[in-house]
Amino acid sequence: xxxxxxxxxxxxxxxxxxxxxxxPPGIALSWKRCRTYGVDPRLEKGYVVSQKExxxxxxxxxxLIESALPYMHKLFRILGFxxxxxxxxxxxxxxxxxxxxxxxxxxxxxxxxxxxxxxLYGGTSSIGVTVRTKSFSEVRGCEHWLEKNHRWYCxxxxxxxxxxxxxxxxxxxxxxxxxxxxxxxxxxxxxxYSIERELMLKEELALQKGNEIKKTLLFRYTDNGLIGLxxxxxxxxxxxxxxxxxxxAGVWEGRKIDELIHSRADFYSLIGGQKQMDxxxxxxxxxxxxxxxxxxxxxxxxxxxxxxxxxxGRNTQEVRKIVNKVTGTSARYTFDDIVASCPAMKIPxxxxxxxxxxxxxxxxxxxxxxxxxxxxxAIHNASPxxxxxxxxxxxxxxxxxxxxxxxxxxxxxSFTGAKKGGSSGKFELAEGGTLFLDEIGDMPxxxxxxxxxxxxxxxxxRIGGNHPISVNVRIIAATNKNLEExxxxxxxxxxxxxxxxxxxxxxxxxxxxxxxxxxLARRLLDKYAAExxxxxxxxxxxxxxxxxxYRWPGNIRELENVVQRALLxxxxxxxxxxxxxxxxxxxxxxxxxxxxxxxxxxYKEDEDARKKEILGNLLARTNGNVKEAARALKLSxxxxxxxxxxxxxxxxxxxxx
Numbered sequence: 004x005x006x007x008x009x010x011x012x013x014x015x016x017x018x019x020x021x022x023x024x025x026x027p028p029g030i031a032l033s034w035k036r037c038r039t040y041g042v043d044p045r046l047e048k049g050y051v052v053s054q055k056e057x058x059x060x061x062x063x064x065x066x067l068i069e070s071a072l073p074y075m076h077k078l079f080r081i082l083g084f085x086x087x088x089x090x091x092x093x094x095x096x097x098x099x100x101x102x103x104x105x106x107x108x109x110x111x112x113x114x115x116x117x118x119x120x121x122x123l124y125g126g127t128s129s130i131g132v133t134v135r136t137k138s139f140s141e142v143r144g145c146e147h148w149l150e151k152n153h154r155w156y157c158x159x160x161x162x163x164x165x166x167x168x169x170x171x172x173x174x175x176x177x178x179x180x181x182x183x184x185x186x187x188x189x190x191x192x193x194x195x196y197s198i199e200r201e202l203m204l205k206e207e208l209a210l211q212k213g214n215e216i217k218k219t220l221l222f223r224y225t226d227n228g229l230i231g232l233x234x235x236x237x238x239x240x241x242x243x244x245x246x247x248x249x250x251x252a253g254v255w256e257g258r259k260i261d262e263l264i265h266s267r268a269d270f271y272s273l274i275g276g277q278k279q280m281d282x283x284x285x286x287x288x289x290x291x292x293x294x295x296x297x298x299x300x301x302x303x304x305x306x307x308x309x310x311x312x313x314x315x316g317r318n319t320q321e322v323r324k325i326v327n328k329v330t331g332t333s334a335r336y337t338f339d340d341i342v343a344s345c346p347a348m349k350i351p352x353x354x355x356x357x358x359x360x361x362x363x364x365x366x367x368x369x370x371x372x373x374x375x376x377x378x379x380x381a382i383h384n385a386s387p388x389x390x391x392x393x394x395x396x397x398x399x400x401x402x403x404x405x406x407x408x409x410x411x412x413x414x415x416x417s418f419t420g421a422k423k424g425g426s427s428g429k430f431e432l433a434e435g436g437t438l439f440l441d442e443i444g445d446m447p448x449x450x451x452x453x454x455x456x457x458x459x460x461x462x463x464x465r466i467g468g469n470h471p472i473s474v475n476v477r478i479i480a481a482t483n484k485n486l487e488e489x490x491x492x493x494x495x496x497x498x499x500x501x502x503x504x505x506x507x508x509x510x511x512x513x514x515x516x517x518x519x520x521x522x523l524a525r526r527l528l529d530k531y532a533a534e535x536x537x538x539x540x541x542x543x544x545x546x547x548x549x550x551x552x553y554r555w556p557g558n559i560r561e562l563e564n565v566v567q568r569a570l571l572x573x574x575x576x577x578x579x580x581x582x583x584x585x586x587x588x589x590x591x592x593x594x595x596x597x598x599x600x601x602x603x604x605x606y607k608e609d610e611d612a613r614k615k616e617i618l619g620n621l622l623a624r625t626n627g628n629v630k631e632a633a634r635a636l637k638l639s640x641x642x643x644x645x646x647x648x649x650x651x652x653x654x655x656x657x658x659x660x
Contacts, residue, residue: 005536006025007025007026007144007145007146008144008145008153010023010025010026011044011145011146014034014038015034015037015038015044015148016044016045018038023035026146027146029132029136029140030127030132030142030146033122033126033127033131033132033135033148034127034148036122036135037122037126037127037148040122040123042122042123042124042125042126042148042149044126044148044149044150045149045150046126046149046151047151049118049119049120049124049125049149050118050119050124050125051115051117051118051119052097052117052119053117054117056117057097057116057117060093060097060099061099063093064093064099064169064170066202066205066206067091067093067099067162067169067170067198067202068091068099068100069205070198070201070202070205071091071100071162071170071172071198072091072100073281074172074194074197074198074201075089075091075100075102075172076102077194078172078174078190078191078194079102081190082174082182082190086176086177087103087104087174087175087176088101088102088103088113088114088174088175088176089101089102089103089172089173089174089175090102090114090130090172090173090175091162091170091171091172091173092120092130092134092170092171092173093169093170094134094168094169094170095119095121095134096119096120096121096124096125096130096131096134096171097117097118097119097120098114098115098116098117098118098119098120098130099116099170100116101113101114101115101116114175120134121134121135122134122135122148125148125149126147126148126149126152127142127146127147127148127149128142128147128148128149128152128157129141129142129157129158129159129173129175130157130159130171130173132159133159133160133161133171133173134171137161137163137168138161139158139159139160139161139188139191139192140158140159141156141157141158141159141184141188142155142156142157143156143157144156154177155175155176155177156175156176156177156180157173157174157175157176158173158174158175158184158187158188158191159171159172159173159191160172160173160188160191160192160194160195161195162195162198162199162202163199164199164202164203164206165203171195172191172194172195172198173191174187174191205301227244227315227316227317228242228244228245228246228247228248228249228296228315228316228317229241229242229244229245229313229314229315229316230245230255230260230313230314230316231303231310231312231313231314232260232270232274232310232311232312232313232314233309233310233311234274234275234311235259236259236260236261236270236271236274237257237258237259237260238255238256238257238258238259238260238263239256239309239310240256240310241255241256245314245316248294248296248316248317248318249263249264249287249289249294249296249316250289250292250294251263251289260314263289264287264288264289265287265288265289266285266286266287266288266298267285267286267415268280268283268285268298270300270312270314273300273302273312274311274312275302275311279299279300279301279302280298280299280300281299282297282298282299283297283298283299284296284297284425284426284427285297285298286414286425286465286468286469286470293469293470295472296316296317296318297316297317297318298314298315298316298317299314299315300312300313300314300315301313301315334379334380334381334383334384334389334393335380336377336380336381336384337380337381337384337385338352338355338356338381338385340377340381341374341377341378341381342519342522342523342526343519344518344519344522345516345517345518345519346517346645346648346649347511347515347516347517347519347645347648347649348511348516348519349645349648350509350641350644350645350647350648351378351508351509351510351511351641354506354507354508355378355381355382355508356385357506358382358386358479358506358508359382359385359386360386362387362388362477363505363506364458364477364478364479364480364502364503364504364505364506365382365478365479365480365503365505365506365507365508366443366479366480366481366482366486366503366504366505366506366507366508367379367479367480367481367482367507367508367509367510368481368482368483368486368507368508368509368510368639368641369483369509369510369511369512369641370483370510370512370558371483371557371558371560372513372557372558372559372560372561373510373511373512373513373558373559374510374558374559375441375481375483375510376395376439376441376481378508378510379393379395379437379439379479379481380393382437382479383436383437383439383479386437386477388435388436388437388477390435391433391434391435391436391437392432392433392434392435392436392437393433393436393437393439394429394432394433394436394437394438394439395438395439395441396409396410396429396438396439396440396441397441397442398440398441398442398443398444398445398446399441399442399444399445400442403447403450406446406447406450407450407453407466408426408428408466409428409429410428410429410430410450410453410454410463411428411430411453411457411463411464411465411466412425412426412427412428412430412431412463412465412466413425413426413428413465413466413467413468414465414466414467414468415467416467417465417466417467417468418466418467425465425467428463428465430457430463430474430476431463431472431474433474433476434474434475434476435475435476436476436477437476437477437478437479438476438477438478438479439479439480439481440454440478440479440480440481441480441481442481442482442483443480443481443482443486443503444482444483444484444486444489444495445482445484448494448495448496451495451496451499452496454499455496455498455499455502457474458478458499458502459502461473461474461475462474478503480503485639486500486504487500507640507641509639509640509641509642509644510641511641511642511645512555512558513555513558513559513561513562514553514554514555515642515645517551518551520550520551520555520562521542521547521550521551523559523562524542524550524562524566525541525542527562527563527566527567528540528541528542528566528570528578531566531567531570532570535570537570539576540570540573540576540577540578541576541577541578542577542578543577543578543579543580545579545580546569546578546579546580546582546583549580549583549587549588549591550562552591553587553590553591554590565583565584565587568582568584569582569583614646614650615650615652617636618632618636618643618646618647618650618652619652619657621635621636622652622654622657623657625657626657626658626659627654627655627656627657627658628654629643629644629647629654632654
């Protein structure tokens with residue numbers, strides 16, 4: 004941002020003709036317009052309309068405000084960030100509503116209702132650019148034309164009605180962003196679209212008369228199941244989507260709602276009342292069959308159709324797909340992010356790539372910090388389930404009393420503190436995608452029994468629920484513990500272990516990965532140097548030797564911390580020993596007594612030949628059984644596979660024909 008700040012000073016403040024190619028194209032065009040308009044970049048107070056004009060604008064946009072405010076509050080709750088301001092503006096850039104946290108943001112620092120944020124009055128801002136382009140825009144820091152806005156990161160999405168631009172929804176941040184830019188864009192765009200749908204539905208229901216409203220309910224809104232009730236609770240209209248969601252058929256019109264749908268919701272009390280139902284996940288029985296449906300209701304003004312209340316139902320799986328997309332739960336890492344050039348990574352990568360070609364359960368083992376989560380994300384992104392969510396739960400970080408509800412969810416009222424409407428568990432949230440069970444070795448035995456049952460039946464039952472829910476989820480588990488040893492000690496169920504251990508990816512410790520240590524270190528250094536806006540920085544030869552000589556008990560995680568620290572304390576373009584923590588220098592491996600390189604190489608070759616002979620004899624004795632050979636050597640199977648790769652051996656060659 005420092006380069007953009009200098010560009011802003013030259014172009015906006017000093018009126019110089021400079022190259023604006025460093026800016027995003029839309030921002031560069033906006034700057035040019037602002038200079039043409041003569042907007043003062045150091046303007047302290049913008050244009051604010053009178054209270055009378057603001058009241059008139061609010062009345063004109065009353066339906067827009069009523070439709071948008073619930074989603075503005077949802078956005079505020081989702082982001083949960085005390086440096087956040089959410090605002091709604093009209094088609095001219097006049098701010099109609101502002102939400103902010105007074106504890107985290109002083110009132111005088113926030114946009115005010117009645118302020119006009121078009122380019123003509125407020126210069127380059129996300130609202131101004133969206134008003135001009137009628138499309139999504141983001142303006143970061145000193146990309147703003149006005150200096151007073153340089154501390155803000157702003158994102159605006161257009162709100163349209165029947166393809167006509169009527170306003171914009173904006174999220175503005177100070178400080179670090181709670182999510183990355185793409186997640187915020189997805190979130191605001193999704194909520195903007197929801198406002199548009201709300202506007203259309205409200206206006207159609209308010210304006211259409213008689214049979215016309217039934218046609219609207221029946222045919223137009225195919226992505227929602229809609230049921231229209233009259234004041235007596237009888238069904239006036241129902242669309243085919245509702246019949247599909249509730250798993251029903253036949254004639255519903257003219258029948259009482261409680262004859263067909265049985266749930267905790269009391270629809271009769273909502274007819275003619277002020278309080279309505281806001282998106283509750285309800286277990287509902289229709290024709291003796293239980294289904295989970297996201298249900299909400301809203302009242303209908305006198306429309307002449309006889310409909311007083313509309314019940315809106317949405318399929319829980321479809322809603323979860325939208326939530327996962329908007330909140331960015333998809334995986335970030337791919338196999339391109341994994342450094343795997345050393346022989347020790349050959350077998351793990353082979354099994355990881357095999358895991359992408361099936362839905363088989365995967366168990367990833369290795370010491371803490373060896374990159375198990377990155378491998379999980381890479382497998383998910385390369386699998387047929389990549390379009391679905393990747394949902395993770397750390398079995399060691401959740402208390403034994405809560406892990407069951409976290410995995411399987413719960414129904415409303417099932418225990419003290421259970422929230423209204425109940426809650427979906429991780430299995431339901433991962434529908435169509437992958438569930439990552441991290442630290443599986445810490446899962447309580449009683450929950451292991453339930454997990455085994457889910458793996459066998461592909462169904463879960465919420466706490467307090469009476470009926471199973473089908474789930475389509477792929478399981479990847481990870482642990483730094485020896486599950487085989489835990490099985491022997493009755494700390495882990497053997498049947499669950501065999502269910503999970505279909506494909507075992509054993510990640511070697513960093514100390515066994517040779518030159519991969521330096522490749523990883525350099526990749527991490529380049530990444531953090533780029534994030535800090537620094538130029539090329541390298542390692543001295545002494546640091547390279549030190550990294551290769553150190554045993555890295557914390558593995559890649561420790562290496563990452565060391566590289567970050569070294570970058571912070573380094574004052575040159577080369578990281579030297581003086582930038583490396585003292586404990587790294589003090590715990591380097593001592594050189595061998597044999598100092599002649601030729602002698603050392605001969606010694607290494609003899610040692611490798613001896614190990615190869617021992618391994619070959621064991622495999623011949625065990626009929627090529629790697630597991631039995633590993634047990635005899637008191638090594639993990641992953642280490643034995645690494646030895647096979649290093650010595651060019653194939654265990655299958657030792658099996659008797």
